[in-house]
Amino acid sequence: MGTAVDAARKELIGILQTNNKKFIVVFVLGGPGSGKGTQCAKIVEHFGYTHLSAGDLLRAEINSGSENGTMIQSMIKEGKIVPSEVTVKLLQRAMNESGNDKFLIDGFPRNEENRAAFEAVTGIVPEFVLFFDCSEEEMERRLLNRNQGREDDNIETIRKRFRVYMESSLPVIEYYNLKGKVQKINAAQPVEEVFESVKGVFSKVAA
Incomplete structure (x- = not known):
């Protein structure tokens, strides 16, 4: 009996330790075509962060065939x-399973x-928000010039994506800006110059 209780206690302690693990989270925000993905790859390489994309995680969950994935797929198909x-x-699961304690969360919160759900569920406040201003x-x-051949990169769809971004994401940036947590990067510069600015931010803020 005592062994079962001890095992249950250890399991509970393990869960609590996982949930209370100190994570450093940086939200990476910017409009479509602002260069977030390119810069995230460089940050991972130079500063040892793990790059998480909410969209990639949703797609992976759908592809896994899990019950949760099936539910997500159904919602997306129904336009919900x-x-x-x-x-x-x-x-949260990806962070707990990664073995790292430093994360770039790309394109989220949208x-x-x-934003409110992330802070309520995880109890984590981001270290700062890296905002690629372009x-x-x-x-x-x-977007029109890049050569990935994405079907959604036509002028009408691009402008619709801009509108959604402006209406949804800018209030998040404004919220964190009022808290002094936004690090704005001039993303209109060439890639290497943008990364020099990014390095300056990480060296100063997230050393």
């Missing part, structure tokens, strides 16, 4: 928005509801 808590729990004209030029 996946609940923030579902995405946050996928992020809106105020995401004009709509420059982002549009990049």
Whole structure:
């Protein structure tokens, strides 16, 4: 009997330790074509962060064939928005399983509801928000010129994505800006110059 109780206690302590693990989280935000993905890869290489994308995690969960994945797929097919808590729990699980304690969360939170859910579910406040500031004209030029052949990179769809970004994500940036947590990067510069600015931020803020 005592052994079973001890085992249960150890398991509970393990869960608590996992949940209370001190994570350093940096939200990476910016419009479509602002260069977030390119810069995240460089940050991972130079500063040892783990790069998490909410979209990638949702796709991986769908592909896993799990019950949760089937539910997510059904919601997307029906045009419904996946609940923030579902995405946050996928992020939380990825952090707990990674073995690292430093994370770049790319393109999330997409809106105020995401932000509130992340802080409520995880209890984590981001170290800072890395905001890649780029004009709509420059982002549009990049998206139209890039050679991945993405079907959604036509002018009408691009402008719709910009509108969604402006309406949903900018309030999140404003929220964290009021708390002094936004590090704004001029993302219109060439890639290497942008990364020099990024390195300055990480060396100063997240050393």
